[in-house]
Amino acid sequence: MRVLGIDPGLTRCGVGIVEGTVGRPPTLVAVGVVRSDPALDVARRLAEIAVGLEEWFDTYSPEAVAIERVFAQHNLGSVIDTAQASGVAALIGARRGLPVTFHTPSEVKAAVTGSGNADKAQVGAMVARILKLSAPPKPADAADALALAICHAWRGGHTNRYAAAAAEARSRR
Template sequence: MRVLGIDPGLTRCGLGVVEGGLGRPPRLVAVGVARTAAELPPARRLVQIEAALEEWIIEYRPEKVAVERVFAQHNVQTVVGTAQAAGVAMLVAARKGLPVELHTPSEVKAAITGSGRADKKQVGQMVTRILQLDAAPKPADAADALALAICHIWRGGAASRYAEAAAAGPGTNGYAQAVAEARRRQNPLSRTDRGVQ
């Protein structure tokens, strides 16, 4: 599975593409940041983010998109811009026919580090370790985008399989196995084939 992780932001929108799946450790495909100038009107900045996201989807051909779920912060202006960028990300993905999943910051931190309260430095260090990189991706928005993609591969994939099994119903072939596998994969940190010791 190839996932585009998006850490939405109006000034810096982190982008990371990771490939991985059952029995395969996550592998970095691409990482970067879409930047917009603060002096531009918000509408122009959103158009620039839209164009960058479309380019990434065309170039890297993700199968799924993972976007950070926006939470209220102390700075209302920051959260509004972040929410607008997240909306553009979801719109671009949906327009391209890609499934979109939202992941909370604490969900991503827990998936990557084992703690929902990890700081950005810890997330960056674990992303570096999981993807076997020489150095942590910078800025932090880029590392966060990769963390979102990894989280989705580990958790989103399991949730999707669980939903498919549940939709198929208990009387279907392989239902119990699918449910057991989905539940087991809800805790990716217990697996050694992911590059996390």
């Protein structure tokens, strides 16, 4: 299964593609970032992000999309921008008929490091180790996107419904 992981953001979306199945080591296909021009207004920036993401879909033909779930209680200043970019990413996947799954940051960290509380450096180091890279991918958004794709491939495309429900419950408090 070829999975495109997307760490959404209005300034910069991390994108990472791995090929992998349950129980086997995933391999790196491609990794990078999609940026928008901060001088433009929000709607035009979302359109730039859409164009950039569509190039990744066109070039690499992923079979599934994994997007980081955005929570309202984090980073109040930028959470709306991030959620808007996340909506654009999900729309592009859905319009291509692909399964689009949201994974929580702690699900992803737990999948690649064994701990839901791992920091960015630990996630980057484990992504490099799993994919046999000489160094953690930069920037951190790109490493996070690969971690999302690895998490999704290892689960065979299934969400951890318990973790998702627990996260949902926390976000509603």
